[in-house]
Amino acid sequence: EDKVVQSPLSLVVHEGDTVTLNCSYEVTNFRSLLWYKQEKKAPTFLFMLTSSGIEKKSGRLSSILDKKELFSILNITATQTGDSAVYLCAVSSSNTGKLIFGQGTTLQVKP
Amino acid sequence: GAGVSQSPSNKVTEKGKDVELRCDPISGHTALYWYRQSLGQGLEFLIYFQGNSAPDKSGLPSDRFSAERTGGSVSTLTIQRTQQEDSAVYLCASSLVGHLYEQYFGPGTRLTVT
Numbered sequence: 001e002d003k004v005v006q007s008p009l010s011l012v013v014h015e016g017d018t019v020t021l022n023c024s025y026e027v028t029n030f031r032s033l034l035w036y037k038q039e040k041k042a043p044t045f046l047f048m049l050t051s052s053g054i055e056k057k058s059g060r061l062s063s064i065l066d067k068k069e070l071f072s073i074l075n076i077t078a079t080q081t082g083d084s085a086v087y088l089c090a091v092s093s094s095n096t097g098k099l100i101f102g103q104g105t106t107l108q109v110k111p
Numbered sequence: 112g113a114g115v116s117q118s119p120s121n122k123v124t125e126k127g128k129d130v131e132l133r134c135d136p137i138s139g140h141t142a143l144y145w146y147r148q149s150l151g152q153g154l155e156f157l158i159y160f161q162g163n164s165a166p167d168k169s170g171l172p173s174d175r176f177s178a179e180r181t182g183g184s185v186s187t188l189t190i191q192r193t194q195q196e197d198s199a200v201y202l203c204a205s206s207l208v209g210h211l212y213e214q215y216f217g218p219g220t221r222l223t224v225t
Contacts, residue, residue: 004153032212041200042115042216043154088153096167097142097211101153 002027006089006102014110017079021105023089024071033065033072034099036088043088046074079109113137115217117203123223124193132188132220136205143186144206144214145178149199157201160186161208193224 004025013019025033032050036043047056049065049072056063060079065072076083086106090099116135124130136143145157156170160180171177175194180186190197200221204214 034212036216041218042202045213045215048212090154092212094167095211096159096161097144097206097214098156098159098167098170099144099146099154099212099214100156101146103151103153 002091002093002100004089004091004100004102006087006105008105009103010106010108012108012110013079015080017109018075018077019079019107021074021076021087021089021107022071023073023102025089025091025100025102026070027091027093027100029093030067031092031094034090034092035063035072035074036090038086038088038104039084046087076107079107081109081111083107084109115203115205115215117201117217117220119220120218121221121223123225126195126224127192129189129191130193130222132190132201132222134186134188134203134205134217136184136186136203137215138184139207140205140215141183141208142206142211142214143180144204145186145188146202146204147199148202148219154202157188190222193222195224198222198224 035046047063052067086104089102143160146154159167175191178188200219202219204216
């Protein structure tokens with residue numbers, strides 16, 4: 001059975017800290033791994049990763065994929081209170097766009 | 112429209128009643144998805160539409176769940192004879208056909224079955 005596991009499930013940090021969120025997966029026919037940020041209801045797209053070792057970067061956020069070890073990390077540097085959210089990792093293993101999500105990591109950034 | 116919209120935003124229903132949830136995708140997005148998010152759980156895939164057809168409905172949990180899409184746009188998810196375990200947030204997403212994994216989500220419908 002395909003599965004995606006995220007860790008930690010929750011994390012509390014202070015503004016300015018750097019955090020690393022983890023995502024491991026076991027799926028057949030891996031196609032891509034995605035990261036989403038969910039603040040209230042609608043998850044918003046952050047990154048899509050398909051190749052190992054190539055870092056994707058957007059401002060203070062970056063992510064990298066290791067297809068040999070079957071995991072990805074999402075880094076957030078110089079965290080701000082606005083980074084507080086649930087971060088979702090998802091993997092696609094089909095050509096239909098069906099995504100398999102992990103449980104999410106709840107990040108709280110304190111002032 | 113500017114984004115994916117869903118209605119209603121909240122729905123409370125009695126066990127055994129039928130409910131319909133609506134999704135309006137982003138204009139021009141031919142791919143549409145329904146997911147379910149139960150309390151404390153990740154998103155669970157329900158069904159995928161390409162145009163008006165559903166090539167992947169593998170996530171529908173039972174035959175009480177059905178969905179349709181008309182005109183390649185609006186989609187309706189119907190749950191018949193609702194049960195308490197159906198309580199969840201139902202999220203709809205859409206994408207361009209060439210970018211199936213870059214999905215844009217709506218705000219969801221919170222369904223509570225009492």
